[in-house]
Amino acid sequence: MADFAVAPKSAKVPPAIEELANTVEAAGGAPLAAYQEPIGSHWHLFALLPTDKVEPTPYQRDLSPAHLKRMTEVMKKLDRYTEPIVVVSAGGRFFTPNGNHRRAAAAKSKATMLPAIVIGEPEVAFQILALNTEKQHNLRDKALEVIRMYRARVQEHPRTPEKNFAFEFERAHFITLGILYDRRPKFSGGVFAPLLSRVDDFMSKPLEHASAEREERAAAVERADEILADLVARGKKRGLTHPYLKNFIVARSNPLTRARKNLPTCKAALSSLIKALEEFDLGKIHFGQIQAAAQIVAAVSSE
Numbered sequence: 677m678a679d680f681a682v683a684p685k686s687a688k689v690p691p692a693i694e695e696l697a698n699t700v701e702a703a704g705g706a707p708l709a710a711y712q713e714p715i716g717s718h719w720h721l722f723a724l725l726p727t728d729k730v731e732p733t734p735y736q737r738d739l740s741p742a743h744l745k746r747m748t749e750v751m752k753k754l755d756r757y758t759e760p761i762v763v764v765s766a767g768g769r770f771f772t773p774n775g776n777h778r779r780a781a782a783a784k785s786k787a788t789m790l791p792a793i794v795i796g797e798p799e800v801a802f803q804i805l806a807l808n809t810e811k812q813h814n815l816r817d818k819a820l821e822v823i824r825m826y827r828a829r830v831q832e833h834p835r836t837p838e839k840n841f842a843f844e845f846e847r848a849h850f851i852t853l854g855i856l857y858d859r860r861p862k863f864s865g866g867v868f869a870p871l872l873s874r875v876d877d878f879m880s881k882p883l884e885h886a887s888a889e890r891e892e893r894a895a896a897v898e899r900a901d902e903i904l905a906d907l908v909a910r911g912k913k914r915g916l917t918h919p920y921l922k923n924f925i926v927a928r929s930n931p932l933t934r935a936r937k938n939l940p941t942c943k944a945a946l947s948s949l950i951k952a953l954e955e956f957d958l959g960k961i962h963f964g965q966i967q968a969a970a971q972i973v974a975a976v977s978s979e
Contacts, residue, residue, distance in 0.1 A: 683711035693719045696796045699765055703729045705789070721794040722760070725770055727783050730763060730790060732776040733801050735824030737817040739780055747781040757782055760791040766798040773801040802829075802844045815866050816857050822846070823854025826887075834884035842878045849876035855894035856901075867904070867922050868897055871930055875945040896946040900926075903953040911958050918966045928961075929953050 680697065682689055689710050697707035705725040713720050732739075751757060761775025770792075772779055782790055802825055822845050829841055845851060849872035853865040876893065879886040908921055918924075931948035932939065940948070 680707045681709040681711075683709065687712065690719055692796050693721055696721050696765055696794060697723075699768060700725065700794060703768070703770070705729070719796075721796075723792055723794050724789045725763065725792045725794070727779070727787050727790050730761070730770045730772055730779050730792070732779070733764075733771045733773050733805065735821065735828050736773060736776065736805055737821040739777060740817075743777055744780050744784075747777050748784045751781055751785050757785075757787060757791070760793050762795065762804060763792040764795045764798050764801045764804075770794070771798075771801060773804040802841075805844070815853065815869060816861075818846075819850045819854035819857050819865060821854075822850040823858055826851050826854070826883075826890075830883045830887050835882045837880050838883050838886040839878040839880055841883075845878075847873060847876075848878045849873050851890055852876055852893045852897060855890060856898055863901065864922060867926050868900065871926070871932060871945060871949065872897070872942070874932055875939055875942045877942065893942055893946065896943070896950065900946065900950050900953055903950065907953065907956055907958065914958060916958070916961070916963055916966065918963060920966055924961070924966045925953070925956060929956055 693710045697710070700707045700721065700723045703726060705723050707721055707723045709722040711720060711722065712718065759775075759778060761772045761778050763770045763772050763775075772792075775792075779790065805821060805825060825844060826841075829836075829844075842848075849869060852872060853863075853869065856863045857865060879889065881889065904922060904925060907925055911921055911925075926949070929949055929952035931945055931952065939945070
């Protein structure tokens with residue numbers, strides 16, 4: 677293996693980093709420097725990796741076509757690549773939890789090698805995804821990323837309590853909504869997020885058991901969405917053709933409007949929501965109410 681720079685110079689490179697450098701070379705890459713990052717003094721390897729040997733993690737969000745197009749245009753305009761990606765090494769393969777859009781843009785720009793910060797601990801990928809700020813997530817992107825991470829964790833750590841991964845998943849309701857977004861890409865998760873964000877919590881159950889309850893919670897939300905879709909369809913026939921109609925109906929049916937300190941369980945809250953939707957009377961609302969509510973929400977959101 678070729679020599680590479682070490683920072684600090686006086687430090688002794690751990691055997692794991694030496695092995696990581698060998699793995700990079702075996703893949704056709706070039707290890708450039710080993711160093712201790714400045715926060716936790718963990719050892720990382722800076723290297724050039726073949727572009728075709730770097731993959732996205734199997735559980736992160738999908739590429740955004742618009743963001744990818746913009747990034748590719750910027751690279752072509754600069755005529756240079758300026759930002760290393762972050763890569764974790766696992767079983768001789770290289771996955772990027774932070775830099776997938778840059779990886780894809782570089783590939784479209786015909787780059788054969790990528791500068792990368794290579795980390796030897798695969799577990800770090802989950803933590804990086806939880807903190808990823810490369811491109812702001814919308815609810816669908818975040819929920820899909822979280823459910824993919826969740827399913828990976830269920831396979832790897834079935835007996836570990838779900839709440840132990842709260843840092844990685846960030847919010848419990850992302851898991852529940854992710855189940856539905858995975859089945860129905862056009863699912864309107866944002867309509868139910870305000871309620872779920874208050875009552876959907878992380879469980880103390882092992883993942884192998886918690887995952888079954890997650891499916892039950894998702895099924896309850898799906899049932900609520902089916903009733904809501906029917907209400908919207910009937911409302912449109914009455915002339916209630918406002919884009920905020922779904923949100924308006926759920927807000928009126930939300931059982932938490934008066935709940936403050938003592939919130940119901942997730943199961944109880946969803947049962948109450950379903951019951952309220954089943955009993956919802958479209959005849960008691962008119963277009964002006966929906967329009968006014970939408971304007972208030974828009975004004976608050978812009979502050």
